[in-house]
Every structure is written in C-alpha cells, then in structure tokens.
Amino acid sequence: MSSRRSEVPRFGHGSRVPGWDDAADLRKDPAVVPDAATTPVPADLRAEIESHMAKYPDHRSASIPALAAAQRHHGWCSPEAIEQVACVMALTPGYLFSVASFYDMLETHPVGRHSIFVCTNISCSLCGADDLLAAIVDAADGDPDLNIRSFECLGACDIAPMASVDGVYVGPVALDEVGTLVAQIKAGEAPLPARQLGGRAVAEPLAAIPKGPTTYGGQMPEEAPGPPAPVEQQSPIPLQDADQSEEGAT
C-alpha cells in the first residue's frame, strides 16, 4: 500500500487507519459473484488460475496463488483483478479482497513495478537496516516505479542488513552500495550480483561472493553481469577474518 512506502503500517499512536473512514458508495450494486457472461478474463490468467485450482481438493485453496497470479498480471490486486479471480473461482470479490488484504505481499493499492522489501526486524536493525532503508528511499528519489517497503523478518538475518529485490535476496548491503543497487533496479539489471544469497555457503558470511553464476532457482539472471563489485569495508557488521571461522567447507 502506498502508505507502506517506507513503513510497515504502524498506526500505534495516531488514530488514522486507512479504510476505517470509508462509507459504502450507495450508487454501486452489491458485489456478488461476477457473472462469466459479463466479466472478461484474459485467457492466460484464466488458465493459470484454473491450473492452481486443479491442484487442491477444494479449489478455494487456490485463492492466494490465484491472487498472486492476478497481481503479476495487473501489477496489483486491483478491483478489476480481483473481480477476474472471483469470476474464475466463483467466489465473491469481497471474499478475495479480504484474503488479499490480510497478506503483506498482496498489494491492494497501486504500487511500483519493482518491489524492494527491506527487512527492518530486530536482527537486521541491529546491523543498520534502518539506515539502509532510509538510504534506499533517498536514492530512489520518489521514483514511482519502485515499491520500497520496510518488511518484517525476511528469513535472512545471516546477510543483515538485507533486502529482497523483486524476490532476490541481497545482503549485507553497505550504504555505499545503495546507489549502485537502485541504479541496477531501475535499469532492470540483476541487483548486486555479488551480494545475492543464492551462492552462499553455509555459515560463512565472508564467502558471500559466489563462485560464479549460481544455478539455484529461477530468480537468478542467466548471466551475472560483470565481475562483482569490490566490497569496501563499509558494512555495518564488523567483518572478521575468514580463518577465524571454526568450520571448513566440505
């Protein structure tokens, strides 16, 4: 959501919670299950939703994958996107909106094309995540194409402070790498290839530089562009000598 641009929504002190002030628009019709006769759904989206529905004994289980598919298709879970999912799944749009708004990764407001989730939970914060978030927001300079959000623990405290850039985990990100990172995102390039989680060996924070393009998953670019940027000793975590590590990689 736009209000989440730089913050997990935390309305602890103030009294404004989005949505609470909204009345129903009495000129609209009630939102019932959209009729297939009047709700066009793009064929590829329909096919994807139907393939998800087929995986479960109860097709309602596909609501999250279906909403995620619609989000990929429309950029966010817009009312139109939700109506299309509702039509294919024979659910009400309200039901699906309720589900979408429960989950942090389903966007119920328009957002930028690229998502940059910066973990600001305890472990990352202890390593300077709050500054990293601020630096990224600064560097982005209000580019509406970037959806920058502080996020709860992303499960990568070993590379703190870290961010998930369109699903690719990078870290530890030093403040002076932020400019490069944002430029790479804007240019559609792979973010900080040297900092990507993919090729890290277990428990070796210093071995963050991968041996080469990794083969894990679909998130990595076919070719990591250029040699990894040299890492200056700027990381908020005090780096240690590698040979102090207790274990050797087998």
Added chain:
Amino acid sequence: MPRPEIHMITFTVDGREVRAPENAMLVDAAKLGDVEIPVFCYEPKLGQPVGACRMCLVEIEGIPKLQTGCSTPVKDGMVVITQSERVKEAQEAIVEFLLVNHPLDCPVCDKGGECPLQDISFGWGGGRSRFIEPKRHFEKPLALSPLIAIDRERCILCYRCVRFSQEISEDYQLILAERSADTYVSTFDGHPYVAPFSGNIIELCPVGALTSQPYRFRARPWDIEGAGSVCTLCPAQCNVELTVRDERVLRVLARQHPGVDDGWLCDKGRFAYQSVHVDERITRPMVREGGELRPVSWERALDEAAGALGRAGAQSAVLAGGGATNEEGYLLQRLAREAVGTPHVDSRAGGGPGRELAAALGAPALQATVPDLEHAHAVLVLETEPVDDMPIVDLRIRKGVRRNRVRLAVATPRPSSLDRNADVSVRYAPGCGEAFVAALSAMLGGEGKNVDELASSAGTTVEALRGVTGVLRGVEVGEGATGSDEAGPRDIVILWGERLTQGRRGAAAARGLLNVAARLRLGGREGAGLLEVPVAANGRGLREAGVLHDAGPGLSEPPHGEMAAIDGLELPDGLARGDLTTLLLWDAEVDAATLAAAGTVIAHAAFLTDALRAHATVVLPAESYAEKEGTVTHPDGRVQRLRPAIGRQGGVRPGWQVLADLMARVGATQDPADPGAGDPRVLTGPMASRQLFEAVPVYAGLTLEELGGRGVRWPAREQAAAWPRADAGPFGLEVPPGPVKANGDLRLGTFRSIWAGPEVGHSPALRFLVPKPRVEMAPADAQRRNVTQGDHVTVGHNGAALHATVVLRDAVPRGTVFVETDALRAGPVDVRKAPPRAGPPAPDPAEAPS
C-alpha cells in the same frame, strides 16, 4: 443427517450440580444452573464457536489454562469455576482490552440500554481503565447500505456480522479487511452490503456498531414496547417482535423459533413495517361516485357491498389471498356460501388440483417440517426459488448442507441461488414442471423406456434426471441411480412450489409429485415428506379454512354439493362470459383486464393499485399484519397466532368484523322477514377463532392460549386423523405435452422476486430494492439478437410486450429468457432492441404495461 441423540450428564458449576445435555457448550450448560458466563462472539445460531473475544474464560478443574466456555463441550463430572479470582481477573482484563478501543459514546448510541457491551462491562468489568493513550477517532456513522449504518469506532471485532454473511446467508459480501488491530468490517471496493438477509447483522451486533438506518434515533429502550406476532408477508410466517412506540411500529426483530425461522428474518420482513404507517395506505372505506372513488362511512360502504353481493347472488365470486387469516377465510366462505349463496369461492388465483389431490398432498403423514430440511439425508428443491418465495427457508437449506452435509438437488427452470450449494442442479423448460415430475417418477420407478421421452418433454436430459435420483437415493452421481432403492427409504424432503400444481394441468402435476413421493416412500416417515411453498402467505390456512371452490372447511365436501363452482383460474373467463358479474377480492390481486370485466368489484385491500383505482366499486380498508388478530397456518401445518401490536390506523376495522357485518347485511337482504338470518354470531376476534377451530376438524380443540407464542403443528396432533382420506397414488401418468415450440423465439419463464409486492414498494427504506424490469438471457441468445448487457429491449409477442433491460447471465439455459412479471404468460417471446426513448429508461414494475 438424522438428528443426534441427546444424553444428559451431570457437572458442577460454582459448586452447584447441574444436569445438562452432554457436549452442550459450557456457556449454555451453565445457564441451566443459573450461572451466566459472559459472551460476545458466541452465538450458536452462527455455527461453530470461534473463541475470538475471550470473554467467556472459565476455570476447569484439571486443565491448567483458562478455557473458553463458549467452545468447551460439557462432560460428565466436569468441575467448572466461574467465580475465582483468576477468572475474575481474566474477565476484567478482556473488558479492559475491549474498552481500550471503544469510544464509550453511550449517550448518543442507539444501542444504549439494550447493549451487551454495557451489561458486561457493568457485570464483569473492573470499572476502571488504565488506558490513557488517545483513542481512535473516525468518521461515523457511515453508510454500509441504505438500510444499515456502521460505526467502526464502536466495533469490538466479534466477527458475528461477517460470520453471518459468510456462513449463514453465504452472500460473502461483508468482509474483514486488513489484519491485526487495523482489521475492520467492510465490503469490496465500496460496494454496499445489499442482500436479502443483511438486516440480521444489526440484531447480531453486540455493540452499537451496526445500526438500522430507519430506526436510528427513533426511540430509546425505555420508550418502547415489544409485541410478539407473526410476519405474514410471505409463507415463511416468521415469528417477529414488533417494537412499538406511541402506537407506531418502529422496528421488527426476530422472535427466535427453531421450528419456523431459526431466529433470522429477511429484509422484507425486517423493514417493510414502514408500509404500515405510510400515507398511501387505505384507512377509510371508499365507494365509486361519479367515476371516482370517494371516502364514505363504513355503514355506507358495507351497505353498498352487501347490496351488490346480495343482488348478484350466485353470479358473484369471492377470491382471497395474501395474508388473510384463517378466521377471515372461514368467515369469507361462509359469507359466500351461506349468505350470498354462491359456490364460487377460491383462494388460488392460479387454480390448483382438485379436492382429492389437495387432500393427498396435504395429508399429515406426508408433511415434512421446516427443521426436517436441516436433518434430511437429501432435499429436493422443485419449482421454487426459496429466497424469493419463502426466504427464510433458503437459510435453513444452506444450514443443512453446510452443517449436516444434507445432499441437495435443485430442479427449476431458472438458475437458482442454491445452485452453488447443490450436489446436482437441473434445469427444465419453463412451464414443464409436470413433465419433469413425470420423468422423475418414471426414473424412480424404473420405467426406463419412458424416461427418454418424458425427459425431452420436460426440456431436460436423462443425465440430469439421473443426477437428481442419485442424490435422492444417496448414490454417487452417474452410478446406476435408476432401479429400485436397495438402500431402503431415506429421509428426503421435497420442497415444492405451488406453481407446479397450478394451471390447467395442475392435477396431472400433482399426481406426478405424489408418485415421486410414493416411490421414495416418504409417506408416514418421520423427518421426510413434502413441504409446499404456497403462493399466498397463508395459502395453506385459507385452504384449510375452506376457501376452495370444491371444498369446505378442513377440505370437507363442499356444502353446495354437485353445483359446479368456478375456480380462481377460470375466474377471468367466467367474468368475460358473463356468468359472473360481481367480484369480492379479499386481500387478493388480479390483473386489470379481469377487474375491467367485472360489473362490480368489492376490494378489501391495504393499498390502492392503479387497477383498483380504475375499476373498484367499493374499497374496504384492510388491516396490516401489525394490527391483526387471528391465526394463520404455516406451510408445514403450524397454526400460529397473530396479535395486534398497535391500534388500527384511521378508520380500519378488523377483518372478521367487516365480514360479520357483511354477512348480517346480506342475510338480512336475502330474507327481510328474518333480520337476524345472516348473523354469524361473531362479536370478537376470539369468537371467530373458536368458530374456525370448531369448523375445521383437524383444528378441533385448539385454543388461542394453546397456540400461544409458538403455535401448534396440527399434523402432529391426534385430531389430524380427521383429515380426509385420499388416494395418494401411485397413479398411471399420461405423457404430458412437451415444451412449447419456440420457432426461433425464446421461451419465457416468469418469476416473482422477494422484493415484489406492495409492502416493499410502499416502505421508503426498501423502495430502492423494487426490481427494475429486466430480462435475463444467455449470452449466446443475446448475441444472436444483437443485444447486450444494459440494452433496453421489448419482450413479448403478438402485441403484449413489456420494456426491460438486458441482463446477461451465463447460467441461463440457451433458448430461454426470464422476466419478473405477472403480466406476460409463459410461452414463446421475442426480444428486440427498443427504440431509444426519452425520459426514465424503464417504468416501475407496478406500472408495467399489462
């Protein structure tokens, strides 16, 4: 599924031994020992407890953590403590937490004085708050719909309303948005929450977050009185409590009756009380003078009416309908038969099967009850759309499917709102119900050879029929569902619409239905049987009171013997032929052409329609149900009592009194020598009831006291044995005529929505729901005719046509269109783009061309 058996156990609550049904939730079981455990989110009507509010925490010996009393089933020997320091602390904590967010604006809150949050804060709260942070403040109240206002500050997130929308009415429109402390109750993208049962959430809300727009700020609990009665706006006859202030009905609440409504109301029943007090209501008698209806005295109006009836004698006809009480029906047929001397009495404008078949269909052994719908093995919904025709029953069917896995088959011409819940939904051509039941009967009886032909007569397929029999027999769809039932009889309820047995072939359809019942061996089976959805709200009661052309009270042989009587269906012809000249309409509606054909029209009505304004000779003001006393009979045979909640408006008089006066007057006219000849000896409402109970053998011995607030199901009484015996089949069935050939045209099906009827149109709050004329059609049919969603079209044939807006529905079978109208008869129709018109796009249905 069959009802669970109940075992009683003994447990201890606060040192008291209490006997309670095993597995009852502690909250309910404790009540049996006079111990109250406070609750917010718990509402057994909503299904499984959710344990969200945590208000009901109690201590149970042997369990270290406090437990929620709302979700803990009581067991034998359980020891429960609700008064310990620990419990008290927890309860105070929950109240404190709930009030953290609550504005405490009780002085300006509609709920004040009848608010569970107030009561529980007082009874179980600590009486103090340590919360000093700023409270949240929002705009309030906001419209959630034209009927409901929402105040999100007050909401304590007990989820009752949302659970209702999702698990009871299953409209899934009301939702929770966001999560955590930011969670709020909302709808999709600002759409209003408009659904047939939406108003129930107002009653469910335990705080003042959801309030009724029409009731807001109209009264405080100490200004009002509650009056229990029965809603007679549809055959469901829900039990209601009318909130009355200064002789005005301001609100309608449910008066929970598990045998009738399960504690819910539809929005028509909840909000149409407004029509009681509108200016449009007729409150004085009127007589046509100089071509116009003018108010006159009662004496004058009664004289005119009695004079006309007396003069016409056997050329007069009497038609009753709507919510007329049993007493009115009984007196009405006496008026006709004894005083006026005419046999032409009916309560079914659409006709129906003869006395024998009516008796067979209504036989006590074959009657299912409303709760049976919830516990049956299978339910067949036949030729009715419950949500339109008898709304509350729609919720009962959903409940059975959801909670007890009742298997559901739906067989209707028009796509049904229950399709999504049904194991099998089949469509047949409009008007082909008779062929459908014949085909079903053939398939159940194993008369395979005939099935093909019958199925195609019905405009359906053998596959579809096999699906239905599979559900009824409890066999998986497709698996040899034909043949005799080896599994033995099952609890099956057939909910059928009276429309099935209307019309000229009504008797044949009734025989088909009886065959189906016989083949399924429903007769005499507890928990199984037929449940009719009559067209008129008190259709069953009126028939039993003797308002039938071929039967007297209790479906006895008619007093006029062999004398041929004209029934409701033939009435227009009778008038056109001149066999009839005078028409007495008692809360019944007929079309303008029929009225025009009558020389004299005497109408007892609450609202003046255009047709009455043009053709009525005498108009007698009718009571609203809020003013009535008497009894009505529920479709499952429950005789229920109406009690007046308010004084009669203006010059309105009780129906029984008007009828008694008319009888006396007509009688005196008929026999001037004996002025007391027609005196029916009815001087009070209870006297009318007593006469009715004496005249209808199966009601014998009933008293108003016995009916009380809950009613009595007569088929369960001993006196039910007095019901006339009738042949219940199986009958040999003829092959019914197939669906009308459409020859490139479309087949028309008609229906009547829940929002039809004068009470909705005359209630300001509900007026927005009055249906606009729409024609529902399949996308392919629309494309062929070059029309699309939202287009204005004419629907009709040979001159008779109406204007409507196209609504495309994927589920409408090709070749068929559906229009909500009484103005067109089923048959082939043409749909054409209407020439663009100036002014409002479509007339109101009330004014639709006829």
Added chain:
Amino acid sequence: MSTTTASNGERAQPILFRGIDEEGLHTLEVYRRRGGYDSLKRVLDAMSPADVLAELQASGLRGRGGAGFQMGKKVSFMPAGQMDKYLICNADESEPGTFKDRELMQKSPHMLIEGMIIAAYAAGANRAFIYIRGEYQAQADILDAALVEAQAEGLVGERILDSDFELTLVVHRGAGAYICGEETGLLDSLEGKRGNPRLKPPFPANQGLYQGPTLINNVETLATVPHIIRMGGAEYAKVGTETSTGTKLVSVSGNVQRPGNYEVELGTPSREIIYGLAGGPPEGRTVKLWFPGGSSAPVLTGDDLDVPYDFDALAKAGSMLGSGAIIVVDDSVPVVAVALKLAKFYKHESCGKCTPCREGTRWTVSMLERVDNGLATPMDLDIMASVQEQIIGNCLCVLGDAMAMPIGSMVAKFRDEFEAHIEAARTRNPFGDEQPSPDPVLVQGAAA
C-alpha cells in the same frame, strides 16, 4: 560447513549439514549419488508404517518448529482407517531470527521431499503440502524443480518406487503473514482463507486441513526423518541429551561477528555457539541480552550464557529453544528500542482475531512509545507488565504470548534501564511534543 560439538566436548558428526554445500546437491542426481532416497527405498521395501513410527518414537525427535513436541507422538495421534489424511510441511519460517529452513530447502530440497514421503507413509497420508512463505521465491522454485524431478523418477505420485504407496505433493506459496506459521493459521491459509488460527481442540491430527486428520511438521523436523531411518531411531537418540535428542540447526544473528546457521548437538553450551561458532559480539562489546529461540522467546542475559542449548535446560532457565534462532543484542543497544521493535512486529502480525492479542499488542506499542518519548512514568512500566500478564494464557493462539513473554522478561530484567530511559527522555522532551519515532532505530549511525 559447520560442525557439531557434543556436550561432552567430543565432536559429533553433522547430520543435516553433512556436505550441504556440495555443488549440485539440489539436483536429484547428486542427492541420489550421495545415498539420497535410500531411506525411502528401505521404508517402502521392508518397513510397515508402524515400523517407521517405532523408529520415529525411538529417535525421540522433537519438533524443530517451535513447540518442541515429539514427532513420533504426533504421528501416533493420527487416526487409523480409510479417510483423506494430510501431511503439511510448515515452511513458513517467519519467526524473526530464523533462517535455517531456508538453507535446507535451498541446498537440499530432496532431503525434505524424502522426509515428507516417509512421514506421509507413517501417518497414512496421501496428500502433502509444503506451505512455504511467499518471500522465499527462490527456495520455492528450487522445491518445485526438485518435485518435477522426483515425480519424473516415480518418487512422488502413484505407486512410489513400485510400492502401493501414493502421495501427491504440492508446493503452496504463502503471501506474507507471520501467523501462517502457527499451525492452525496455516490450515486456514492453505484452505484459501485469511490465516486466522482456529480454536483447539479439535487438534489438527483429528480435524485439520479440509476437516481431515493432518500432520504438521517443520522443515527441519521432516528433513531429519530420512536420517533417522538411515541411522536407526535408537542410534539417533544417542546424539544430544536424553530428552533433547539429535542435532539442531541454530540460526545465529544480531550483534555477532559470524552470523549464520550452525548445526550443533543439542546440549552444547550456548556460549560455545554464540562465541565459539558465531564469534560473539563485535570487539569491545558484551552480550547484553539474547533470544535463545527466536524473538518469541523470553530474553536471557549475559549471565545465562552457560545454559546448555537444549529444550529442557532453556525452559528451566525461563526461556525456550523455540525455532532455534539465537539473536544476540550487545551492550550498545538500548533495551527500550529492542522492546519497541519487537512489540511493533507482533502488533503488525497479530491476526486480529482475539481480543487480548489484538488490543494488547497495540496498547503495548503505545506504552512503549511513551516510554521512548518521555511521556511515561515508572508506573506505566507496572501497567505494561500487568498488560503482558493479562495477555499470557488468555489468547486463542500463542502469538499474543509470544510478544508478552519477551517484553515481560525485558521489563523484569532491565527495569532500571527502562526507568533511566524514561527519565532521560523526559529531560530531553519536557513538554511531550516530541513525536514518537516512526520506527525505533536500534543502531544509531552504525553504518555512517
């Protein structure tokens, strides 16, 4: 590659992390070459479900997801009989500080799949789901790819390895909600609803997914299963302590020099993990407090470093092993900032269903904000402590407790610092017009 260190000082062999960084281990080929799916073959060839169950029970394996409930016992709760039964792998891994499941799924997806097939066989389940948090896109892709390989080789699907056993397996991606790690919240989420926890009882083993009996285990728990079959339950039980058997993956993060996942034998002294493996806090700093089992565990202090790292010893020390995530906070960090960070996390992640958690987390955040900006008095600390007590044990699930316990422990153990913080903030902000910080900053200018 990490090393396990036995409590008796001897080095135990790593079990889950043995050769974990081997090139291509995520492929079926390498996994098989290393003996992968041999356990499954043994199970399907020669063992009945009851035999497998017996091994699991003998191993003493306790759940690695948080509650530490014995896996064998949980499997034994599954009702017998013909019905649809389900196995769910809880791969939601959202507990702050935890990242061990990520490592396993990314590097050795087949280990998890093999474990799941065996567990499903023991539990009589024919349908299995991996509920993986939506943020783990790379890991979900790896799992999907591994699943395709396994299906192609007849390891998943009908007639697995020519036996009569059949299992369908679906990787289900979540969409970002901590509460979906709670097993019943997960069930609702997997059914396509909002991830609200359900009332228990009924427990998932009786009525779980789609009302059917359901076994839910953590990734690490399930990944251990093939090893138990390989080693034999009794042999496995010899590793670790008597009641905390086996090895445990520990995610160490926060103010340590070498954050990462380490496989240790249960019972290893905590100091050895924090200092020996993870290098301890940066030069010149000391451990102020640490969360032994994710952010939901009550905090321990520098005085507790010698507590053996196992389920019972940590419980005795007043905390818990939880998900096995150690977060170290050094003495440069204000405890109020940690508390506020934590409270805000739980407030954000509360599902909102039950009153004490929904309102209690919100209220706690407000109070901590006042502590932070000088509008509080020491009396507020008493109220805060009492609010935590009112949350604990009164909620529908334990998310509420998961905030109340660590916050309560911080207020109890660092009361002086809280009071000093209030005092300092009041001096700084005497008129109370300083706005609460939007997000507490734990490390001021650390990276400047």
